[in-house]
Amino acid sequence: MGCMLKELQTLKPLVSKHWWRYLLGLLFLITVDYAQTEIPQYIKRIIDNLLSGIDETTLRNTLLLMMLTAAGIALGRFMWRYFIHGASRRIERDLRARLFKHFMALPMKAFQDNPTGELMARATNDMQAIRMLTGMAIVAFIDGFFMSAIVLIRMFSENPSVALKVIIPLPIVTVIILFFGSKIGKRFKKIQEIYGSMSTIVQEVLQGIRVVKAFVKEDFFKNKFEKQNDEYRKANMSLVMLFGFFFPLINFIAGITMLILFMTGGHAILENTMSAGTLTAMIAYLEMLLWPMIGAGFTVNMIQRGRASLKRINEILFTPPEEKTRNNVLPKKVPQDGDFCFKNLTFTYPQAEKPVLQQISFTISHGTTFGILGRIGCGKTTLLKIITRIIEPEQGQVFYGGVDITEINIDELRKLFGYVPQESFLFS
Ligand SMILES: Nc1ncnc2c1ncn2[C@@H]1O[C@H](COP(=O)(O)OP(=O)(O)OP(=O)(O)O)[C@@H](O)[C@H]1O
Ligand SMILES: [Mg+2]
Structure with a gap:
């Protein structure tokens, strides 16, 4: 948990900037949740009144109220989507901009350590997962929480003993969701x-297509890509398989709860302790409970994805940007005209055994x-890479106009x- 919070630190300033969007969005969301649970009440009233004889005007008025509520729900749904998706899209944009800015500031080494495709995936696929985390995951979580709370209250106030029996299988759902959730995250x-x-x-093949063609390596790369592409399919299939078990299982358990409702509810009607309208309302409420259950699974999934991507x-x-001057020394002024002077320059590539340049000393005079x-x-x-500090030399080895180049601002x-x-490299 502590490590998860550390990961989320990156998102905190981006998210808190949109607090009012979240607040408005969630207010609409909760209102819609409440309004949704009103609909079964109308249905109940109509059915019970139909059975006991209803006059035309009451029926018409109830239906009109129902339609108004439904229209309000539709509007409210638009509004929460507008605010919350609006926030998550903006967060995605800002985080991507921050990432790109950081790409620009990274030292050459970071680009040697991370293949371009990996960096690209972070600016595309991973950003999408962040958008889900800051949008749909929050919606599913809050919606699931309030929806199930309101529905449970409604059900228990309709008929406590029936409601109690119906919700018995629900903890199984929670267990299933927790089990699948962690697996989903890994896959x-x-x-x-x-x-x-x-x-x-x-990316590498397209960029180096001339070399690939010159060496007639098309088939080699075709095979290499096909293998990777198939790995991608397999990885996706393993996730699909998991979902393939998950959803039918949830539906099956939902079916069982419905069965219990008909058994206990039917019994109560026969014993005249419950009205037909109440049973209809209970059916509608039970169906409403299903979404929060699945929503909880989605939330776990989206949080896992978002976490992996954020990491x-x-x-x-967290890779430190290129240092403009070494050791935070105050950058020296760039001399107007100077000689380039090398004093015992030695350089070894990381992981190389022998130095490429060893004890090199010479001077390039100005104007020559x-x-x-x-x-x-x-x-x-x-x-050449050393004099431009694409590769950093050691201190005290390369001088321009008498100033150590590592003490000059890199730009x-x-x-x-x-x-x-x-x-050669040209933008395509
Ligand atoms: N990023 C790197 N990591 C490890 N070794 C490297 C790296 N870049 C170059 N080398 C090695 O350092 C040595 C010098 O490379 P460099 O590119 O400076 O040679 P060069 O004199 O420019 O050669 P050419 O005449 O082919 O252009 C070579 O043995 C090369 O394999
Ligand atoms: Mg060369």
Whole structure:
């Protein structure tokens, strides 16, 4: 729970900004819940009055009231959707904007550690799960809670002994939902992961399509993709299978509660302790109880999904941005014209055994043209990446105009350069 709260910290400022949307939305939602439980009361009145003889005007007035209530419910449903979905869409937009801004600030290393497809999945699929968490999950939770409370109160005030017997199977539903809920969360997480690696393949192949074609590797990647695509199907099927058990099971238990209602209610009617109208109302109430039960399952599911996605988004958001200057030293002014001076520059790629550049010392004087020659893979590109600090050098190894480049603001430093990279890249 503590760790879940930590994850939710990211959402807190985004959600609290829309508190009034949530408040209005939930007010409409609860009002609609209450109004819905009024409808069976009208039905009950009509049936009981029909059986005992009813005059035309009472019937017409009751039906008119019923229609007005129904129209109010329709309007109220529009309103809660407008406010709550409005909030969750805005939260999704703001979180995505924050994520994208963070993408821009991340150091190169983060893009080497995370495949592009993984990053893309976080800006798309995972955002969708966040929208569900901040929208439908809240609706299902509040709706489920109030709806079942109001309906139970109604049922018990209609006929306590029948109501008590009818709700006996309900705790089983809670157990089933808890059981399926955790499984659903795990399987959904797997789906998200496979989706991420699948998008990575698509993205990499499309970006490198010239290389793929040049090496006649179409079939290789076709097979690789087909395998991943099928993994995705399997992961989704395992979720579908779970839902396939879940919903029929819930419906079956709902059927049992209905059976109990007819048995006990029918009995009560025969003994004249309950009216036919009351039984009709009870049937309607029991059907209303079914949705909150399923809604609870959905809520568990949506919360699990949202949590998994938020965790993945947080992984990125909590990756520290590129440091503009090292060790928080006050950035030095960029010298106007200076020499580039290398003093015992040594650099080893992480996980590499030997350094690429070792003890290199030389000076490039201002106003001169300088060429660097060397074997393939001897470190020419690495050297250029170091002077632009795409790769961070150690302190005290590279100087511009006498200033250690790690002490210059990274943006200011990079403005000094015109750089034509070895790998060509154009926006499509
Ligand atoms: N991100 C990296 N991680 C680990 N090793 C790397 C990385 N980038 C390059 N290397 C290795 O460092 C060495 C130097 O690479 P670099 O790209 O700087 O060479 P280069 O001199 O520019 O070669 P070329 O003439 O082919 O352009 C190579 O052995 C290469 O395999
Ligand atoms: Mg190179």
